[in-house]
Amino acid sequence: MKTLPDFDMVLFGGTGDLAMRKLLPALYQQVRAGTVPQGSRILAAARKPLSREAFLELAETTCRPFLGADYDADTWRAFAARISYFPMDVQAGASYGALGAALGLHPDRVRVFYYSTSPDFFATISDHLGAAGLITEASRVVVEKPLGHDLDSSREINDAVGRHFAERQIFRIDHYLGKEPVQNLLALRFGNVLFEPMWRREWVQDVQITVAEQLGVEGRGDFYEGTGALRDMLQNHLLQLLCIVAMEPPPSSDPDAVRDEKLKVLRSLKPFTPADVAARTVRGQYKAGAVAGAPVAGYVEEPGVAPGSRTETFVAVKAEIETWRWAGVPFFLRTGKRMPEKLAEIVINFRQVPHAIFGEATQGTRSNRLIIRMQPDESMRLHLVAKQPGDAMALHPVHLNLDFSESFRARRLEAYERLLMDAIRGRLTLFVRRDEQEAAWRWVEPILESWAASEDRPKAYTAGSWGPAASSALLSRDGLAWNEED
Structure with a gap:
């Protein structure tokens, strides 16, 4: 398996269910497989006022059941050495200072911003990242579903993210495509x-x-x-x-x-x-x-x-x-x-x-x-x-x-494991393009409208x-x- 390029991955919502059940275990597996370069980093950001040590203890306790027999204490220590934790309010621009200071040390490497939060925050996070100058040519953003609740709201979210990221930088994830x-x-x-x-x-x-x-x-x-x-x-x-x-x-x-x-x-x-x-x-x-x-x-x-x-x-x-x-x-x-x-x-x-x-x-x-x-x-x-x-x-x-x-x-890769590697490498094949997403919403909207109008x-x-x-x-x-x- 080929080694990944040097990267920094920022997990917004780093204490959430998705990060703990899927994203951190997927990254651990790649450290275990030897594909993650020694200098690559994982920066978890969330509201909880935790120290780095407390976050790592929480992560190990929560992730371990999802790793099963693949858990190894030495490998986990090597994985944990790559992780930093940033307690922050994603809606406050001032919260991005410490994150920016850490990222600023490596402006040319691949940056993956993973929005593991409610879509309500996607626009705000993108605006603050842009205002702080943290989005580079080598940046990608991974956005989780649901992207809106209809065609119009989907467009609003895509417009907000698209103000700061080019379409080639936007990775709309659907984990079924990684199976x-x-x-x-x-x-x-x-x-x-x-x-x-x-x-x-x-x-x-x-x-x-x-x-x-x-x-x-x-x-x-x-x-x-x-x-x-x-x-x-x-x-x-x-x-x-x-x-x-x-x-x-x-x-x-x-x-x-x-x-x-x-x-x-x-x-x-x-x-x-x-x-x-x-x-x-x-x-x-x-x-x-x-x-x-x-x-x-x-x-x-x-x-x-x-x-x-x-x-x-x-x-x-x-x-x-x-x-x-x-x-x-x-x-x-x-x-x-x-x-x-x-x-x-x-x-x-x-x-x-x-x-x-x-x-x-x-x-x-x-x-x-x-x-x-x-x-x-x-x-x-x-x-x-x-x-x-x-x-x-x-x-x-x-x-x-x-x-x-x-x-x-x-060993077969889990869906998130494959898709995270593709995002780091900039491979868009298994991610959904904006016009695909809008065509899907356009097709289902008459169903939603008919159901909403029906008394049944x-x-x-x-x-x-x-x-x-x-x-x-x-x-x-x-x-x-x-x-x-x-």
Whole structure:
């Protein structure tokens, strides 16, 4: 693995959940792998009035469970030696003095400003960094979702950050794009000739993208009330996965070549009319039930949730792409909380053979399908049918399995680990461009507007189920069903 360039990374929100669960463990892993130069530094900034020693103690205690067997005391000490802590109010310009003094010692090295805060602070932080002269040509800024709650607010945030950073310096992170199976989907599609002739409407029956969570809102009811599943998950994660499945082959792996093709997909999505929203979308909200054998409360019983809330915790959408490659192929997207299992997968269902020569032997067999799974395990399975041993022509489902943990013994990078390295190196391919983000908001806004204008409540579903019955009906009208067997 290549060594990273010398860098300074500033983590705004350095004591927050994201920094402790994902960002610091990811940076630790790179120190452990030997890719972080000795002089590179991590500067954590947050409100808490902690000393450096107190912050490091908090970081070690909090991060250790997320490192598991990879934790090593000597490696942690080497990692901690690179960390400084700055207690500061990001809204006060005077707070940037100590940070600026530290950064000023190395004005030419790569600077990565990671905004692990509420988007409400993105404009203020950018303005103060600009006023303090801390943004250099070698600077990048990484911004976390959600970037706004609609198209207009997204533009406001992008304008505020864009006043100080050029587009080439802005890394809008979507951690699903850093997952190993998503990388392998790109390799599968554009590194092999096998699937390309079949990757089109003549051979693909439907595409299903599912991101399911067992967790509820986990004490963040007040945040989730203003967000909901459509904004939180579908507008970004699921649409990005759809783009990778549906995009045309780019002329090269250049970041803008890849992102140009993703943008074309977003702009080709069939727009929603109010009638389409009623027919092609389902919104649900979990009620009390059981997950993994344990009883859980309903959404409206969660702390911070308003009585009678109409916020959706589940959404399913039938999307259509109006291009020659995909015309007539439905793309079904669903995501929800308090579902039976933690699952993220893409399912490509191929059409049935045009003429069944084996007669009754083919009854009960499903069409070929490719399943790309991102969690809980990372794998690709190509489902086929084959003859069972014996004198009768009896067909039976089989699959070819690429299990990444079995096929590749090298440690797989976590999504944030990969994306942080790409940000340090200035690689934009796996980050979302502004026009992509705006196209995604433009497509989902009619859904948000129709739901807001409707007096209908989200359809109830029992925690621990796969969502409301209307979600299954969304597919059954086309004679299809969600993949829930593997």
